[in-house]
Amino acid sequence: xxxxxxxxxxxxxxxxxxxxxxxxxxxxxxxxxxxxxxxxxxxxxxxxxxxxxxxxxxxxxxxxxxxxxxxxxxxxxxxxxxxxxxxxxxxxxxxxxxxxxxxxxxxxxxxxxxxxxxxxxxxxxxxxxxxxxxxxxxxxxxxxxxxxxxxxxxxxxxxxxxxxxxxxxxxxxxxxxxxxxxxxxxxxxxx
Amino acid sequence: xxxxxxxxxxxxxxxxxxxxxxxxxxxxxxxxxxxxxxxxxxxxxxxxxxxxxxxxxxxxxxxxxxxxxxxxxxxxxxxxxxxxxxxxxxxxxxxxxxxxxxxxxxxxxxxxxxxxxxxxxxxxxxxxxxxxxxxxxxxxxxxxxxxxxxxxxxxxxxxxxxxxxxxxxxxxxxxxxxxxxxxxxxxxxxx
DNA sequence: GAATATATGGAGTCATGACTTCGGATGTCA
DNA sequence: TGACATCCGAAGTCATGACTCCATATATTC
Numbered sequence: 001x002x003x004x005x006x007x008x009x010x011x012x013x014x015x016x017x018x019x020x021x022x023x024x025x026x027x028x029x030x031x032x033x034x035x036x037x038x039x040x041x042x043x044x045x046x047x048x049x050x051x052x053x054x055x056x057x058x059x060x061x062x063x064x065x066x067x068x069x070x071x072x073x074x075x076x077x078x079x080x081x082x083x084x085x086x087x088x089x090x091x092x093x094x095x096x097x098x099x100x101x102x103x104x105x106x107x108x109x110x111x112x113x114x115x116x117x118x119x120x121x122x123x124x125x126x127x128x129x130x131x132x133x134x135x136x137x138x139x140x141x142x143x144x145x146x147x148x149x150x151x152x153x154x155x156x157x158x159x160x161x162x163x164x165x166x167x168x169x170x171x172x173x174x175x176x177x178x179x180x181x182x183x184x185x186x187x188x189x190x191x
Numbered sequence: 192x193x194x195x196x197x198x199x200x201x202x203x204x205x206x207x208x209x210x211x212x213x214x215x216x217x218x219x220x221x222x223x224x225x226x227x228x229x230x231x232x233x234x235x236x237x238x239x240x241x242x243x244x245x246x247x248x249x250x251x252x253x254x255x256x257x258x259x260x261x262x263x264x265x266x267x268x269x270x271x272x273x274x275x276x277x278x279x280x281x282x283x284x285x286x287x288x289x290x291x292x293x294x295x296x297x298x299x300x301x302x303x304x305x306x307x308x309x310x311x312x313x314x315x316x317x318x319x320x321x322x323x324x325x326x327x328x329x330x331x332x333x334x335x336x337x338x339x340x341x342x343x344x345x346x347x348x349x350x351x352x353x354x355x356x357x358x359x360x361x362x363x364x365x366x367x368x369x370x371x372x373x374x375x376x377x378x379x380x381x382x
Numbered sequence: 383g384a385a386t387a388t389a390t391g392g393a394g395t396c397a398t399g400a401c402t403t404c405g406g407a408t409g410t411c412a
Numbered sequence: 413t414g415a416c417a418t419c420c421g422a423a424g425t426c427a428t429g430a431c432t433c434c435a436t437a438t439a440t441t442c
Contacts, residue, residue: 009440010388010389011387011388011389011438011439011440012439012440013388013389013390013438013439014388014389014390014439017389017390037428037429037430038429038430038431039429039430042391047390047391048390048391048392049391049392049430049431050389050390050391050392050431050432050433051389051390051391053430053431053432054389054390057431058430058431059429059430059431113356113357113360116360116361116362148374151370151374152370154362154363154367154370155367155368155370155371155374156374158357158360158363158367158368158371159354159357159371159374159375161357161360162353162354162356162357162371163350163353165304165353165356165357166304166349166350166352166353166356169304169307169349169352170307171307171345172345172349176345176346176349177346177349179342179343179345179346180346180349180350180353182378183342183346183347183350183375183378183379184350184374184375184378185378186377186378186382187373187374187375187376187377187378187379188374188378191377200410201418202408202409202410202417202418202419203409203410204408204409204418204419204420205409205418205419205420208419208420228398228399228400229399229400229401230399230400233421238420238421239420239421239422240400240401240421240422241401241402241403241419241420241421241422242419242420242421244400244401244402245419245420248401249400249401250399250400250401
């Protein structure tokens with residue numbers, strides 16, 4: 001990724017621009033969803049449109065790169081929590097964190113929604129990795145008696161995706177989001 | 192609506208086409224979301240594209256007409272349940288019904304998401320009417336002791352929208368949906 | 383600091399989809 | 413059944429946004 005196909009190292013300005021484009025794209029797609037235009041990304045990154053397409057051959061590839069980075073970070077976060085002492089808190093904290101995160105990242109919610117079940121592409125792979133890590137958190141919380149035993153990953157993950165998307169509704173503020181999560185968490189408590 | 196602006200009654204072929212276009216549009220936008228093309232609506236309705244635009248001046252107007260009709264039906268359904276004896280069952284049945292309904296109507300879920308909070312436009316008005324009727328169902332269920340008292344409409348409605356959208360995920364089948372709802376409903380039960 | 387491969391940006395092209403125009407068809411009413 | 417307003421579909425126009433070309437600029441190497 002840091003060297004061109006010919007084996008020679010990428011020029012520093014090129015590497016710098018690539019990172020900048022990724023950062024801006026995360027911001028732009030986070031705010032406007034996938035339908036935000038590539039031109040806006042270029043404008044805010046202060047590069048020409050051609051530069052964007054040189055680094056990412058298609059818009060889909062750019063979106064995918066953004067999602068992979070974000071999913072990987074979330075997965076790392078989840079995996080980090082696997083070592084924590086309180087398995088219940090780890091599970092619920094991560095759930096809350098992801099929902100709050102998605103609240104400002106429309107594209108993430110969209111992608112979680114659309115990609116779940118897909119198997120092709122790097123973003124789908126990263127999404128699956130996140131789902132697996134979340135599944136491990138869930139299992140540990142269940143073994144610790146913090147989450148009901150009869151809840152299985154598909155429905156819990158569906159709830160995670162659902163509440164994430166709901167959180168990006170314009171008028172769902174932090175308070176409503178917290179109360180919504182409180183209801184879901186009560187539903188996940190052991191019977 | 193059944194007469195033209197000049198006061199003369201609409202020709203029967205025109206009225207017939209209008210209804211047919213609405214039906215097909217509900218199907219097409221339900222399946223593909225708002226981004227489905229007007230041309231496909233025309234093709235499946237077996238009319239020319241111009242006919243669609245004659246009846247609905249813009250694509251947005253067509254989508255709005257579809258949504259108004261659907262929201263109104265849902266609201267009527269909710270209002271009908273206000274008379275039922277079991278207030279708890281009425282609330283949960285309507286919740287389940289709307290989620291199952293949205294599972295096959297992507298545009299409905301999108302609209303519920305986007306319109307909530309809006310105040311302009313007929314679809315927003317219809318959406319608000321649905322929300323009000325749902326609020327009445329909720330209050331009655333709370334008074335009957337079937338739903339926890341501290342749950343307020345904003346978060347419960349957000350949950351309704353959230354689970355509706357989740358239900359339209361490709362791999363969320365009826366079983367997963369039912370288990371997801373079971374968790375939410377347990378969370379809504381009195382403490 | 384000169385040579386050269388690499389990177390850049392702005393002006394294109396092209397496809398898509400919303401919307402319009404207009405000659406012809408059809409329901410309606412006397 | 414004839415006159416006519418209304419309605420129709422096919423072939424347009426136009427704007428948007430993804431993607432490309434090429435002359436210029438800059439990093440890197442010796």
